[in-house]
Amino acid sequence: MKATVFVSYEQGEKIRRARRKRQITQEDLALSLDISPSLVSKIERGTYQVAEDNLVAICDYLELEVGEILEEKKEDGNEQVDIRLLLKTIEHDIHLVGADEAWQELQKIKLEPDDPMLGDYYYLQGKLYEINRNLVKALEFYGKAIRYVDQFPNLKNTNVKTVSYHGISRIYERQNHLDQALEAVELGGKFFVETDDRSYVKYNLLLSKSIYLEKLNQNEDAFRITKQLQENRTKLASSEAKTNLSQLQATLYNKFGLYDQAIYHTEEGLLLARLDKQYDRSLELWTTKGESYRKKGEYSNAKHCLRTALKLKDKINHSPLAIDTYTQLGLLYLELNDLQKSLETLKQAVKLGEETSDNVRLMNALIASGDCYLHQEQMNKAHHQYENALAIAKTHSYNQHEWDILMKLAATCKQSKPDHYLEYVEQFHQLSLKLWKGGKKKMTFNERLNVFKLHLDAEPPMD
Structure with missing residues (x-):
């Protein structure tokens, strides 16, 4: 030997x-x-x-x-402790000790401008800025990590470039730029290298991609990816990624009207979330389970699930998640014909959406509020809510959502404002042609004609 x-x-x-x-x-x-x-x-x-x-x-x-x-x-x-080991332990500390301690340790490290570990160093800085919600700085340092790796081809096996693009995608998603988030996560996949370094990120990227596609209402594409992920479930690195997958699968099954399958996946995810005390994922999953029961017409079960979700709202890290819960509860009250409670609850959803600037969830809450007013034939108020939702959809190019909203806006003014009605119909027609030509919409969308339609969102995993 x-x-x-x-x-x-x-x-x-x-x-x-x-x-x-x-x-x-x-x-x-x-x-x-x-x-x-x-x-x-x-x-x-x-x-x-x-x-x-x-x-x-x-x-x-x-x-x-x-x-x-x-x-x-x-x-x-x-x-002297090996620099590579130091950076590995700092990445460990970020998740298990705390961002402040990790930041202090990172600042002690001084590297030469051409040091091969500088890409990892920049990536960790970006990650810490992201955790502390300094998104501008996070983008800056993720970008530095990518540019540094570009200078040294031998660093491609570290997958620093891939995880940095994944970080960028999460930031774009948080800023409501879903198309850019999707583009960034696809770039991350393009530069992924099969190696021992961060091999898990391959499946995190796929999970994030499916989450962004679902949020953009490109549900068939999202579903195909979840099937691939389910087949490789054991390769998802963290239990949170597994609960994210369960949440996403349940959301998609709800959209396809397969409510029993949705409930099955929420139960699968809730077990993991409970064992690992994942409060954010638990709230999401109870909310999605409540949506499933609501759409099945099992209203008592739906109410119980949604109230269970709200018990967690003061324990979650990402407060906008509760917007979905209030929205679903408002829609439940609407189906129970308790219009006062429906409006009160939906107002809470809209208020929280405005406070947190989570535009996707705010848009859904506004649509649900419009549905409530439409149900009461208060056309002007419904029109106002839908217009606010349409403004968000157009600002962020949420074309699939815009398609739905235009259909509802047309319904609010068909009798009272025929000129506006024709204008919305024309916009609807032009957008439909655009989506069909782009391959993003099928010719049959019967499942989308339900005015109480709503989707809930998983969160992209942190590497």
């Missing part, structure tokens, strides 16, 4: 600097020594067990002393 030695990050860095000083590429070095370029890359990145004769050959070629390379670095009498 060949003798092996462990090359630390600092030792690998010495070799990399010596090679670059001699202006030799990794490929040229590998060709000269009859070894693979990937081996050179792994040695230079460090934290790698390498055959001793390969290390000796590289050092001889670069005129380095092997003993000097293998000499342990000391700092204040103690071993």
